Amino acid sequence: MSRWQKTFESNERLFWTFHSMGWAGFALIYYIGSFLHDVRPIWVFIILLNAYAGWLVTIPLRYIFRRARNLSPLKMLGVVLLACYVTALIWAVIKNINYWEIYKHGYRPDAWYMYFTNTINSMIMIGCWSGLYFGIKNFQMLQKEKQNALKASTMAHQAHIKMLRYQLNPHFLFNTLNAISTLILLKENETAEAMVSRLSNFLRYSLDNDPIKRVPLSQEVKALRLYLEIEKVRFDDRLEVEWDIEPSCEDALVPSMILQPLIENAIKHAISKMEQGGRIAISARIFGNDLLLDVADNGPGADIKDGQLSREKGVGLVNIRERLQSLYHRNFAFSVEHNQPTGVRVRLRIPSELKECKL
Template sequence: MSRWQQLFESNERLFWTLHSVGWAGFALIYYIGSFLHDVRPIWVFIILLNAYAGWLLTVPLRYIFRWARTQSPMKMVIVVVLSCYVVALVWAVVKNVNYWEIYKHGYRPDTWYLYFTNTINSLIMVGCWTGTYFGIKNFQMLQKEKQNALKASTMAHQAHIKMLRYQLNPHFLFNTLNAISTLILLKENDIAEAMVSRLSDFLRYSLDNDPIKRVSLGEEIKVLRLYLEIEKVRFDDRLDVVWDIDDECDSALVPSMILQPLIENAIKHAISRMENGGRISISARTFGNDLLLDVADNGPGAEIKNGQLHRENGVGLVNIKERLQSLYQRNFAFSVEHNQPSGIRVRLRIPYEV
């Protein structure tokens, strides 16, 4: 990594570099602009002293503006304007002291408006500093959003690859095809044909659907029903599925195939290990501006450490969390907890979008 890349990737180094270069440039431009006025060392000293005072006084603005950006727009504007005026006023006083006490050796004019003019000039300079600061911050925010979008795209494709590995694993296909073969041997041709049709539709959705785009929960539930109908042929009465989907959730947008790994997880680690079978409960509801999704089973459960399942060959949980983080940054929740009286419950909270 080059030094320039290290500079722009570190906010601290970038700030102090631009801050120092900016005030050095101010001193240079000020000196060039007043070259005909005075070239004595004392005048150069005054310019450097004023630039250093400006450098020092504008440092606190960085931390004030950082806090102001977290407030409401109106409050942010008030804080920014007042902060700029106070800093400009203090800087104007410092410049007046430097000019009249050091450069003029104590001589002061009687015209008060010269002091006011100096304040206006200081305010313009501080305003330029503020505009540059917010301009750079907004540019960084835009770049970060582009990076997040690119990361989300990359993570979605990676998640899609993992998803296909899970969905098209030999065990799933073998069990499904074996069930179809058994149905054919038992002359249950209608059921076998329906199962082949469901498997075809499910695989087509898995392969053709773009993992970057979000789909309606209603469409996602439709595909999940296909998947569970395929699994029900294997487990027969041992698999009981309870749906609790609020009507207003059907149009909510969710990442494609976000719930299927959770259901597969429940079937693999809960239903298949229970002699008399078990139940999977799937619910969806809205709460304020959020969509709450819930997948629970009544299986034997598992050990949970730090909010993660502690067992080997878990399917898709890390995948799901990575996708949610890439798509929603911090505006989501993903938790794994013990179900009552037994089993595992996985809860998801994402923004409600239609």
């Protein structure tokens, strides 16, 4: 973090920086404006002395204004005006002393309005200082409110994505536990034990990976293989899986658990309906700047209207679409088509983003 960033993030540093720069700027502008009046070192000394006095007398205003902000608008206005007037009066007296006693060596004008004019000028300067103070404070408050609103929106967005992700698991978990229970009743303890181990590894992967983050496709495929091994215990020879993952895709980043609901959907509506020969084909390839993912089955098919399955009553495909929308906005494609010769094919297109390699 740079020094300037630290300054702007600290109210204390920000105040002293702007406070000092403001009065330094006042001295510079005053000197340039009166350059033709006098260029002697004594005049420069008076200008610096007046600027330093202004720097000192306006410091208490910060603490007065800070307390005044907690008052009602009318009381706050009264306190601010009174504090500004008293501060301007004190500064005007100091300036008069500096000017007439030091610069003019004791000469004082007979006209009283010369002193009054100096007080008016001081009021204008103190008013500008106060205006800048409240302006910066209000700007900081607005920025903080925007940051809080953005943080709240981001947290809600992440919670929404997590909700969508975690809605996808209950059906699978219920079916798997039923299958394990059946294996135990049939005394197939070794198979049940292997199934419990695979389920444990799969659930660990599912819960450990943040649905907000993306994971390498190779990691996602590893989890899918665990899932499909569990399902193969249920369906035995009725389920065959074909993998066609291009090596160039293995480091591509994908939303965690984005394909599992598609496979679960294919098993539920295709493989479970078939007595034999059920097949699921999973493919991935790079095309230009996009990653193309396909999940197809050879089941009895379904009615597809406007890219949607008419049989879809759950949250699976809807949640996937919403997750992709949340993560990629409009830079994705999600379509449901008829597979040839039979079945359903789901296609996904997302930006091809590669995992960063550690050197």
